Amino acid sequence: xxxxxxxxxxxxxxxxxxxxxxxxxxxxxxxxxxxxxxxxxxxxxxxxxxxxxxxxxxxxxxxxxxxxxxxxxxxxxxxxxxxxxxxxxxxxxxxxxxx
Numbered sequence: 001x002x003x004x005x006x007x008x009x010x011x012x013x014x015x016x017x018x019x020x021x022x023x024x025x026x027x028x029x030x031x032x033x034x035x036x037x038x039x040x041x042x043x044x045x046x047x048x049x050x051x052x053x054x055x056x057x058x059x060x061x062x063x064x065x066x067x068x069x070x071x072x073x074x075x076x077x078x079x080x081x082x083x084x085x086x087x088x089x090x091x092x093x094x095x096x097x098x099x
Contacts, residue, residue, distance in 0.1 A: 004097070006057040014055050020099050021051040024059075044077040045095045047087075062087030062097050 008014040024046045030038040049059035064087040065071055071078055071086070074094055078086050085098040 002061065004059040004061055006059065008055055008057075016099070017051060017055055017057040020046070020057055021049055023099060024049045042077070044080065045093055046099065047089065047095045047097045059097065060089060062089055062095060064097075065094065 006013075006017055006020075008017050027039065027043060027046050028048055030036055047059050047062055049057050051057055064085075068084070071094060074086075078084055078094075078096075081096045082098060086094060086096050089095055
């Protein structure tokens with residue numbers, strides 16, 4: 001699967017891309033360093049992504065979850081994601097793919 005791209009078409013979209021890239025960077029830095037206590041309480045897992053110089057958000061692809069019964073133990077955060085836009089990364093993490 002190739003990377004996903006979000007091209008901002010409004011100033012609000014550009015701001016959203018910056019926020020999503022920042023949240024992703026902080027989340028994965030803490031997880032990969034084995035320091036989950038560095039995360040804010042209730043921090044939701046988000047897909048890995050980066051921001052290009054032109055403001056395009058480039059995100060890892062996820063397998064979209066459609067079987068909500070299979071993720072009931074994650075409901076404390078999945079229900080707060082707009083339209084429950086969550087899925088599985090290639091390495092088995094359930095993440096939000098749109099904040």
